[in-house]
Amino acid sequence: MNTHMSTFLNKTITYKILDGLTVKLAIQDNPYQLSLEDLFEMAARINKKRSFLFVSKVLGKHIPISPQKGLHIGALLAARYLEVVKGVTPEQLPLLMSQFKKNQFPQNISPFVAENIEPLIIGFAETATALGHAFFDAFQKAEYVHTTREFLHDVEPSITFEEEHSHATSHRAYLKSPWFERPNEIILVDDEMTTGKTTINIIRSIHEKFPRKSYTIVSILDWRSKEHVEQFQALESDLGITIHSVSLIKGTIDVEGSVKEEDFHEEPIYKRLQVVQQITSIPVLMPSAMYMNGSVNSPYTRYTGRFGITADEQKEALQWLKNIGRMLKEYRSGSKTLVLGSGEFMYMPMRIAANMGANVYYQSTTRSPIYPADRCHYGVRNRFSFLNPENSSVQYYAYNIMENQYDDLFLFFEKEIQWEHLQPKLDQLKRTNITDIKVVYLSEKEGVPKWIRY
Structure with missing residues (x-):
């Protein structure tokens, strides 16, 4: 039985996101009495399918965070999973x-x-x-894989499914079939659910090829309406399965109005600022996976989770990442450092950043286009747009990096980047006035850092 008191219950909270767009939240369950202000801010998406976005303060995506916070929220979700699904309250919960x-x-x-x-x-x-991956960290014996929007030539994905509201809808999972063929419970982890359609899609995709009895959906925020919850109940009945739901905040959402695109314009094309960047390219030795893609003859990294990782392999990965973090700490040149991951490549840079000393902040680039507005309590204050250095057909963004906010910057990539593909991103980052930039990429071969003036 849940003995925790809940706060904000049956209270409606109104967010006036931008002119013409309002979101109202009705909180139904908040078992750990968490402050919503500690979890997210709101912003307007450039997406006709969904006009709003919960801009997380704990993920390390759009807003810079302490890397330890991003790892901690995974442990808190794992504790909630034990309470809801297994009926066990872990002794670590009060401290967490x-x-x-x-x-x-x-x-x-x-x-x-x-x-x-x-x-x-x-x-x-x-x-x-x-x-x-941070949720998986809490398990003594489990397996983890993350879905990907990467397309690998000559490799058949285990499952595919669609995220219908997204700007990039197609997901794949590249995982050896024996992992799916075992009848173990499958736990699906996302940062938030609004309708749950994506989760229904992946459960159907898995169940068609690898049926089992039990699924659990885990998210920080769960905004599914009564009708959406009933769709999950219908899926349970249709497939003869049990679906558990775990979240830190449960409620419903009501959206009023919309963002008028004609009222907003892309940020102006900034003329190149007269900022001289000192770039250090740092190859970091890391075991590789057996998969390759892209124009650079460089394989993916083994321990990311894209191709699956076991709890025993995770122990090996943590030692690698700790050593890398301590090594890169010696390259810091100031008292306040930003570590920037790239797209799906989030967990390993976050773990490394957690071992780089005090006053290190972490966030990642993203495919998600969001309206920037320099307003108090709005989730995206500024925006940097550039082509993905690893795939020039994909537009990427970084958010909320303010001018003169950091002394140095570490850019992380899973694979080696061609210099000409990196230049547009570096040009955009001149707006931050950060002059000391380290480009870190993981490599199966040892290399020597190179210094470049740009």
Whole structure:
């Protein structure tokens, strides 16, 4: 039985996002008495399918965070999973809650979900790749994979499904079939659910090829309406399965109005500022996966979760990432540092950043286009747009990096980047006035750092 008091219950909170767009939230369950202001801000999406976005303060995507916070929220979700699905309150829960509310995060959290619980955990790209991995961190014996929008030539994905409201709808999971063929519970991790259509799509896709009895959906925020919940109940009946739902905040959402696109314009094309960037290219030794894609003859990295990772392999990965973080700490040149991941490549840079010393902040680039507005309590204050250096057919963005906010910047990539593909991103970043930039990429071969003046 849940013994925690809930706050904000039956209270409607109104967010006037931008002129003409209002979102009202009715909170139904908040078991850990979390402050909504600690979890997200709101912003307007450039997306005709969905006009709003919960801009997370705990994921390390659009808003810079302490990397330890991004890892901590995964552990908090794992504790809630134990309570809701297994009927067990972990002894670590009071401390986890206290640390989160005080914004005091430990360097490491030992796995506390017992070995007899052996699920296959799936994180959703791109926003929840690190969240799913951080949730997986709490398990003593589990397997993890994240979905991807990457297309691998000559490799057949295990499953495919659609995220209908997204700007990039197609998801794939590249995982060896034996992992899916085991009848273990599957846990699906996302940062938030509004309708749950994406989750229904992936459950149907999995169940068609790899049927089982039990699924669990885990999210920080769950805004499904009564009708949406009934769709899950109908799916349970249709497939003869059980679907558990776990979240830190449960409520409903009501959207009024819309954003008038003609009232907004792309940010002006900034003339190149007279900022001289000192670029250090740092190859970091890391075991590779057996998959390759892209114009550079460089393989993907083994431990990202894109191709699956076990709890034992995770122990190996954590040691690699700790050592890399300590090594890169020596390259810091100031007192305040930003580490910037790339797209789906979120968890490993976050883990590395957590080992780079004090006053290090983390966030990642994204495919998601959002209206910027320099307003108090609005989720996106500024925007940087550029072609993805790893795939020039994809537009990428970075948000909320203010001028003169950081002393140095570490740009992380899973694979080596061709210099000419990186230049547009570097040009945009001149607006931050950060002159000391390290470009870190993971490599199966040892290399020597190179210094470039740009």
